[in-house]
Amino acid sequence: MSLRHLILALVAARESTGYEITKEFDEVAGFFWRATHQQVYRELGTLADAGLLRFSEVEQHGKPDKKVYAITAEGRKAFADWFREPTDPPRAADPLMIKFFAAELVGIDELRRQLANARARREAILAAYEAIQAQHYSEPMKEMPRWKQLIFMTLRLGMARERAWLEWADESEKVLRT
Amino acid sequence: MSLRHLILALVAARESTGYEITKEFDEVAGFFWRATHQQVYRELGTLADAGLLRFSEVEQHGKPDKKVYAITAEGRKAFADWFREPTDPPRAADPLMIKFFAAELVGIDELRRQLANARARREAILAAYEAIQAQHYSEPMKEMPRWKQLIFMTLRLGMARERAWLEWADESEKVLRT
DNA sequence: CCGCCATATGCAACTATGTGCATAATGGTT
DNA sequence: AACCATTATGCACATAGTTGCATATGGCGG
Numbered sequence: 001m002s003l004r005h006l007i008l009a010l011v012a013a014r015e016s017t018g019y020e021i022t023k024e025f026d027e028v029a030g031f032f033w034r035a036t037h038q039q040v041y042r043e044l045g046t047l048a049d050a051g052l053l054r055f056s057e058v059e060q061h062g063k064p065d066k067k068v069y070a071i072t073a074e075g076r077k078a079f080a081d082w083f084r085e086p087t088d089p090p091r092a093a094d095p096l097m098i099k100f101f102a103a104e105l106v107g108i109d110e111l112r113r114q115l116a117n118a119r120a121r122r123e124a125i126l127a128a129y130e131a132i133q134a135q136h137y138s139e140p141m142k143e144m145p146r147w148k149q150l151i152f153m154t155l156r157l158g159m160a161r162e163r164a165w166l167e168w169a170d171e172s173e174k175v176l177r178t
Numbered sequence: 179m180s181l182r183h184l185i186l187a188l189v190a191a192r193e194s195t196g197y198e199i200t201k202e203f204d205e206v207a208g209f210f211w212r213a214t215h216q217q218v219y220r221e222l223g224t225l226a227d228a229g230l231l232r233f234s235e236v237e238q239h240g241k242p243d244k245k246v247y248a249i250t251a252e253g254r255k256a257f258a259d260w261f262r263e264p265t266d267p268p269r270a271a272d273p274l275m276i277k278f279f280a281a282e283l284v285g286i287d288e289l290r291r292q293l294a295n296a297r298a299r300r301e302a303i304l305a306a307y308e309a310i311q312a313q314h315y316s317e318p319m320k321e322m323p324r325w326k327q328l329i330f331m332t333l334r335l336g337m338a339r340e341r342a343w344l345e346w347a348d349e350s351e352k353v354l355r356t
Numbered sequence: 357c358c359g360c361c362a363t364a365t366g367c368a369a370c371t372a373t374g375t376g377c378a379t380a381a382t383g384g385t386t
Numbered sequence: 387a388a389c390c391a392t393t394a395t396g397c398a399c400a401t402a403g404t405t406g407c408a409t410a411t412g413g414c415g416g
Contacts, residue, residue, distance in 0.1 A: 164342030
């Protein structure tokens with residue numbers, strides 16, 4: 001599992017509570033990774049049990065108490081070990097492909113509608129990425145600190161992916177018009 | 179779940195046994211979808227229990243007996259209903275992005291190695307897709323029957339995806355060299 | 357004749373992820 | 387006073403997917 005390692009990395013970068021990590025996921029959601037607060041709290045618990053994280057309970061006034069998690073030496077080692085292992089390219093299973101595969105059962109018109117719908121969603125995603133770029137990554141890459149370049153490259157992958165998909169959709173629409 | 183619907187579509191296209199469907203998955207594996215034989219047999223059972231498929235046991239000589247599954251009217255309807263629902267674009271979570279995100283914890287050199295490794299795998303995948311195209315889809319698309327066009331488009335998406343990734347990798351390698 | 361391969365099906369256990377619900381403090385809104 | 391939003395954490399259950407093991411027939415090569 002990789003969520004485990006992403007949380008490890010987030011906590012390594014900055015000591016955090018489950019709530020804060022969940023918010024980070026919500027903000028970066030889509031162009032990188034997704035996780036619900038349940039998943040986050042559960043993983044934090046598992047990681048703490050395994051000794052890869054430790055936490056201290058912090059009392060607050062005006063807000064409920066919280067648990068601040070920090071990475072341990074063991075956690076750092078586990079992360080580095082995982083990092084050095086080669087990563088399998090993720091399988092990209094798109095249910096829309098099932099619709100292509102089986103379109104003749106239901107009708108090409110309906111497939112066209114499904115494709116148009118998927119296109120609209122993808123266009124919205126790309127627009128959101130472009131807005132993030134315009135807002136946060138408008139300076140030339142050479143001027144960014146290394147950490148920012150790296151995160152920007154993850155956004156660039158998201159954009160490249162959506163653009164490639166949209167070009168494919170153009171081609172598909174052309175074929176379906178015939 | 180979508181595997182359910184893919185199996186429904188496969189059985190609708192041609193009455194099949196679990197074994198045959200598993201082989202279809204192995205052959206199409208990667209450019210479309212993946213499933214183990216366990217998953218396939220389990221889904222077939224579930225679908226039959228739900229009345230979306232029915233099966234007849236066929237005795238064979240020289241080979242173990244088999245169950246041949248066919249789609250029911252209910253199954254056809256369930257598939258069509260699913261088809262008409264809009265599909266969420268799948269979240270594309272790539273663990274390599276975690277490595278970009280957290281590279282400074284482990285070192286940029288190691289990230290470069292990981293990127294080179296991922297590139298090699300992606301290049302192999304693209305080469306495999308291109309081989310499939312050369313072998314099975316070498317004629318102009320206009321000359322293909324509709325069903326073949328549609329399946330070819332799923333392969334084209336796989337190729338578009340890998341090419342986009344490789345272009346992104348070029349860009350990333352350039353940035354990491356600085 | 358022994359082991360391997362292809363055909364054929366399946367259970368059990370585990371991991372991963374998603375959905376729904378529950379709780380609790382405080383401050384602001386209607 | 388009732389309700390909602392924000393901060394903060396978590397259990398229980400359901401669904402999806404993976405891994406390991408089990409079983410059975412029969413042909414083929416060594």
